[in-house]
Amino acid sequence: MIRLGTTLGLALLALSASAAPADDYATQWSLTLADPDAGAYAVVLDAAVYRQARSPALRDIDVLDAAGAPVPAQLMRTGDGGDADAVRVDLRWFALPAAENPGDGWSMAVDRAADGRILRVQAGTVAAPPGERPQAWLVDASALDVRIEALHLAWAADNDGIDRAYRVEASDDLRQWRSVQSAAQLVDLSRDGERLLQQRVPVAASARYLRLLPAQGEGSPRLQSVRAELAPPDRRAPLQWRELAGSPMDERGVAAQLFELDGRYPVEVADLQYPGNGTGQWRLYSREHDEAPWTLRAGPWVAYAIGSGEGANRSAPQPLSGITRDRQWKLVGADGASLVPRLRLGWRPEALVFIAQGEAPYRLVAGSARAERGAAPVAQSLEAIGKAHGRDWQPGIASLAQMRPLAGEDALRPGTAPSDWRGWLLWALLLCGAALVAGLAMSLLRKPRG
Numbered sequence: 001m002i003r004l005g006t007t008l009g010l011a012l013l014a015l016s017a018s019a020a021p022a023d024d025y026a027t028q029w030s031l032t033l034a035d036p037d038a039g040a041y042a043v044v045l046d047a048a049v050y051r052q053a054r055s056p057a058l059r060d061i062d063v064l065d066a067a068g069a070p071v072p073a074q075l076m077r078t079g080d081g082g083d084a085d086a087v088r089v090d091l092r093w094f095a096l097p098a099a100e101n102p103g104d105g106w107s108m109a110v111d112r113a114a115d116g117r118i119l120r121v122q123a124g125t126v127a128a129p130p131g132e133r134p135q136a137w138l139v140d141a142s143a144l145d146v147r148i149e150a151l152h153l154a155w156a157a158d159n160d161g162i163d164r165a166y167r168v169e170a171s172d173d174l175r176q177w178r179s180v181q182s183a184a185q186l187v188d189l190s191r192d193g194e195r196l197l198q199q200r201v202p203v204a205a206s207a208r209y210l211r212l213l214p215a216q217g218e219g220s221p222r223l224q225s226v227r228a229e230l231a232p233p234d235r236r237a238p239l240q241w242r243e244l245a246g247s248p249m250d251e252r253g254v255a256a257q258l259f260e261l262d263g264r265y266p267v268e269v270a271d272l273q274y275p276g277n278g279t280g281q282w283r284l285y286s287r288e289h290d291e292a293p294w295t296l297r298a299g300p301w302v303a304y305a306i307g308s309g310e311g312a313n314r315s316a317p318q319p320l321s322g323i324t325r326d327r328q329w330k331l332v333g334a335d336g337a338s339l340v341p342r343l344r345l346g347w348r349p350e351a352l353v354f355i356a357q358g359e360a361p362y363r364l365v366a367g368s369a370r371a372e373r374g375a376a377p378v379a380q381s382l383e384a385i386g387k388a389h390g391r392d393w394q395p396g397i398a399s400l401a402q403m404r405p406l407a408g409e410d411a412l413r414p415g416t417a418p419s420d421w422r423g424w425l426l427w428a429l430l431l432c433g434a435a436l437v438a439g440l441a442m443s444l445l446r447k448p449r450g
Contacts, residue, residue: 023406025060026367027052030401033360038396040382042351043364044078047240048403050263052367056288056325058264058350060368065358072376073354077266078237087230088152089144093223096136096211134164134214139226142208150229151201151210153186155221162188164217170207180205186221200229239317239346243273246331246343257340259329265347267324271317272303272331272341279304280341281334284318286326294330297321303341317346353378353395364400 029049033041045061054060063073141148151168168181180203187198203210214220242265246257261267270284283299298318306313331343352364355378386393 024368024371025062025365025406027365028404028406029364030404031063031362031364031398032401033356033362034397034399036360038356040353040355040378040385040395041398042076042353042395043398043400044237044349044351046349046400047263047265049364049366049400050265052403053264054367054369055372056264058325059372061352061364061366062371062373063352063354063362063364066361067358069358070374071354071357071362072378073352073373074376074378075373076351076353076379078235078349078351087232088227089230091143091151091226091228092140093226094138094140095223096138134220135223136214137212137223137226139210139212140208141210141228144228144230145206146230147206148203148210148228149231150203151212152227152229153199153201153221153223154225154227155188155199155223157188159188159219159222161190162186162217162219162221164219164221165215166201166212167215168201168203169211169213170203170205170209171211172208174209177211180207180210183215185217188219188221237348239269239348241271242345242347244329244343244345246340248340249330251330254332256333257331257343259331259343261327261329261345264325264327265345266350267320267326267345267347269317269319269346270298271344271346272315273344274303274305274339274341277306278339278341279306280339283332284320284343285330285332286324287328287330288326289328295321295324295326297324300334317344353382354398355381362398365406 031041031043043063049061058075061075062070065071139151155162163185165183165185166181167179167183169177170180171177181201184201185198186201187196189196201212242261242263244259244261246259249256249258267286272280272282279302281300281302284297285294286297287294297320301315301318303315303318304313305315329343329345331340333340354362355376356362382395
């Protein structure tokens with residue numbers, strides 16, 4: 001009896017030791033570290049990882065060390081870790097004569113180079129009455145082919161105070177003008193040795209030429225320079241797409257198309273692909289499972305495809321109301337939308353950033369109904385390092401090797417219920433052991449003394 005109890009205890013210990021975290025996952029990828037001494041690494045998740053994940057929040061994706069123990073890890077959007085600095089470019093500018101009513105416009109004679117650069121401006125208008133004569137300016141942005149976020153003006157400091165609104169108009173040919181900013185306030189006020197200064201003019205437009213026209217207020221800056229603030233470079237990963245074919249469904253008398261997504265992709269935009277020429281007005285919904293309510297993600301918006309080849313015209317992808325990992329999608333058309341397009345869902349890969357705690361080699365694991373990645377302050381640690389070493393500091397790169405199944409694959413295949421046979425076996429052995437120990441104790445108590 002004692003020999004049996006000893007054997008049972010050893011079996012229980014062996015079973016417990018084999019229940020390493022890796023056994024809770026369906027799939028693994030070994031990780032290759034580009035710099036073995038970096039200490040912190042970012043591994044970009046690919047489509048195969050998203051297909052294996054079960055958790056809507058990707059909590060079942062983790063990194064394990066050589067002993068099978070999880071290391072500190074946190075999911076991040078690619079491009080996180082600090083915005084790039086906005087770029088500023090000097091622009092050429094020309095003063096326009098003061099006008100009694102700037103809204104009446106100017107008669108301008110402009111000499112331009114072949115590339116569109118302004119060489120000389122002659123402008124005429126109705127003269128302003130004596131007194132304050134606020135200036136207007138023409139800004140040459142023809143050398144830029146990107147969107148201008150704002151203009152930064154610099155003027156002489158020896159003024160009597162400025163608090164004047166300017167409106168901004170844009171043109172590509174110096175003839176047709178459109179308003180891009182109705183009232184941008186320029187301020188330069190001083191009192192008791194302190195100075196209040198506002199020299200930034202929001203634009204948020206793409207144009208070859210801009211003009212700033214004075215509106216209500218006091219004072220007129222004596223302009224010295226104009227710089228264009230350009231949008232910072234986008235550090236995000238490019239969009240990837242999943243194209244889905246739908247199946248018809250009828251929900252309370254409303255015809256729709258149902259789509260099934262094959263992974264936990266962080267979907268952020270949607271697009272519709274017509275087989276030929278087509279147009280329609282659509283609403284897009286998503287949900288996690290059959291029993292969950294539908295949530296409106298985009299629309300109503302008009303999607304179209306007209307023409308073919310290089311001259312084709314297609315509607316732009318539609319941003320969603322927020323990033324979602326839902327598996328079911330529903331497309332509902334307005335009355336008369338008989339042509340059903342294919343649904344394209346756009347997503348950007350994320351990165352799992354981890355600290356190389358424990359011993360290498362490391363592996364990424366995914367696909368579990370019960371294991372969850374622990375919370376770790378990885379982002380705060382990287383932010384502190386970035387402040388110490390500069391914005392350009394980044395964690396090392398870890399790349400995914402070929403996907404391989406783990407012991408839990410049969411039990412934890414995505415889309416199936418887990419078969420927790422280890423837990424059942426462990427409980428059965430514990431109950432058997434408890435029964436044997438109780439039986440041994442009873443036999444000892446019944447044994448005659450003396």
